[in-house]
């Protein structure tokens with residue numbers, strides 16, 4: 317019987333294990349899949365927590381519907397009727413700038429305005445800022461190659477759109493400074509809009525007509541009624557054939573004629589193929605003795621930190637929140653990038669007389685200790701509300717250097733990694749470090765690796 321090891325039980329590794337197991341069963345082939353997870357938790361950064369009457373997410377809290385791969389997996393697991401959308405809210409979110417929250421203009425396509433009305437009336441842009449954004453309609457196409465995301469938005473739409481719309485909206489997706497992101501790696505669809513339509517606004521108008529769902533209608537984001545962690549549990553329950561090796565870190569890999577050997581404090585084992593689904597620095601450590609050059613490229617992927625602090629408050633102690641949350645414009649002097657009213661965004665997460673609000677930190681601000689983060693979150697929330705609230709419960713989650721950053725050069729780094737993999741048949745590298753950081757992308761990565769291995773092992 318062929319044996320495959322999946323190293324890392326985040327959503328990428330779980331998807332790989334699920335599709336390997338299912339694909340082999342459907343083809344009537346014997347395949348033993350072992351999943352090695354260093355911690356005692358499956359799901360990686362997915363941290364759905366049920367604590368007394370509260371249900372919260374420490375990590376990701378939604379998937380976008382227009383990237384189908386996560387929800388496809390949900391359907392395959394038979395969890396379709398567990399899928400929930402966000403509660404309708406208008407405005408969907410506020411952006412805090414100059415001492416108060418302003419509604420996020422309606423009709424944004426990622427960060428590009430696709431309707432003129434909301435753009436013309438938003439107080440988030442000065443009259444000069446609005447005129448500058450409108451210049452996008454007339455500017456010629458820019459260079460085809462890559463450029464920092466902040467420079468790209470400033471070039472097309474101006475500095476105010478960058479600071480007051482694009483930076484707050486995208487600042488939380490990757491740990492670190494969103495200005496430095498590679499536009500081609502992190503927002504390829506925006507470069508594509510420019511290439512195809514010249515003007516981002518005109519291209520965005522065309523794209524929005526096609527796309528279903530919007531932030532305002534509650535149709536853009538989805539989760540499961542028990543939180544995203546339901547998917548990890550369902551995979552474990554529905555793949556009894558997989559050997560779940562919890563608290564079993566893999567420290568080193570070796571390759572000999574007979575196949576792959578993995579080493580850890582639990583011993584040594586041989587496999588026909590290995591899927592490394594850990595963050596890139598952990599993959600580098602495992603591969604270092606085998607391929608120093610590949611390990612070096614893996615280590616060159618920059619990582620930033622992320623953290624969340626969630627407070628439970630008495631609902632009648634704060635004014636009813638507007639929208640699902642507040643994002644902070646660049647340069648407002650907050651430590652947090654934004655706040656989400658979790659119990660306003662999702663139904664049934666808390667008793668009616670309570671509110672759950674979550675502060676999100678990324679980059680250097682997320683490097684503090686639990687205590688520092690809680691203090692900073694409370695100070696920022698007090699500034700937002702105009703008084704200091706009294707949280708009844710606090711939950712803090714930290715991922716120091718846990719978020720890969722797709723800075724300029726990312727696509728070249730991934731191409732080098734793919735080339736190096738050519739030297740190692742039977743080895744797959746998947747997860748947020750490479751081909752997309754969102755849950756849909758890491759599930760797609762896991763599925764494609766499983767399909768390649770099933771084909772090559774046949």
Ligand SMILES: Cc1cc2nc3c(=O)[nH]c(=O)nc-3n(C[C@H](O)[C@H](O)[C@H](O)COP(=O)(O)OP(=O)(O)OC[C@H]3O[C@@H](n4cnc5c(N)ncnc54)[C@H](O)[C@@H]3O)c2cc1C
Nearest residue numbers: 324326327328354360361376377378565566747748754755
């Ligand atoms: C606060 C926060 C909010 C986010 N919000 C969203 C969101 O709303 N929507 C969205 O789509 N995405 C969101 N993301 C991104 C998304 O959560 C991650 O990109 C995704 O979960 C990464 O999955 P992964 O499987 O690649 O890696 P991980 O989840 O990091 O899993 C890697 C696993 O490998 C294990 N491991 C590491 N080293 C070893 C070893 N040597 N041996 C064995 N096991 C090992 C780890 O313990 C871990 O379980 C968010 C991320 C954070 C931190």
